[in-house]
Amino acid sequence: MNENAGNELDTSLRESLKDTFDANLDAPPFDRVFDAAEQQVRRSRRRNRWYAGAAAAAIVTALVIGLQTPDSVYIQVDDLMATTQWTAPSDVLLPTHEFDIYQELPVLLESTKPAEGALL
């Protein structure tokens, strides 16, 4: 195949292919596609802003709570003792009734029955 024939084939090929590729080409309106893209970007930005705000609020809340809570609680022995007191067990019953339970000794009955030389 000589060069001219090759170039002619190139040209016809180019034209045929262009027709073929463009046959289905009916592009949607630019404004519609571009505006949809802009809306998508805006929505994405709003969402990102919301996430960033929520994350910042969470961090601030955590910091505030962290600052308000003391690091650790140590109780000094003196402070602990100052809050405590000791009293003896109550003996309130004795003065009220005023009797001595050991005042009279009980008298036990004596046995009169002997058994093998000893009293039972």
Added chain:
Amino acid sequence: MRDGDALENNPEITRSALEAIHGQVFGWALSRCDYDRAAAEDLMQQAYVELLSGKARFKSQSSLKTFVFSVVQNLARSRYRRMATRLRLVREHAGQSDDAFLPAEPENNGDVWSAVKSLPARQRDVIELVFCREMTIEQASAVMGVSVGTGRVHYERAKKSLRTRLQNLTDQLT
């Protein structure tokens, strides 16, 4: 100082410049999605999101068209990687045959398209970019993420292969 309609996070891109190449970019997105229009529109929207959010930043190191085509190409690759993973999982769990997951055929299924479709993916891409999207081989290589030398090799092989196939088709018809 950016222009009035320049993008906030991509000051070197203007809305009007994007609008000017919108049709061509959609064509590229369409071919990246096996001619599924809904998927292509979604891909376009994602590409614009990348530009608007500044995730894909244009620094005038190439033409805007090359840059936006590259963004679409990268998004399509990511999309297919995700889809491939999902399909693999579905196949593993459902035990369905591969036929259920074949991509949709393009509407125009003529001889030329059949010849192009039978090319390896890289060759098909470079042919589409150069022949149909009016790019140079350098620009097409940048979009495909390959070196210019590799792009040129794919281009030459694709042309040679197409010439042969179309010549055979012509011979069969006459």
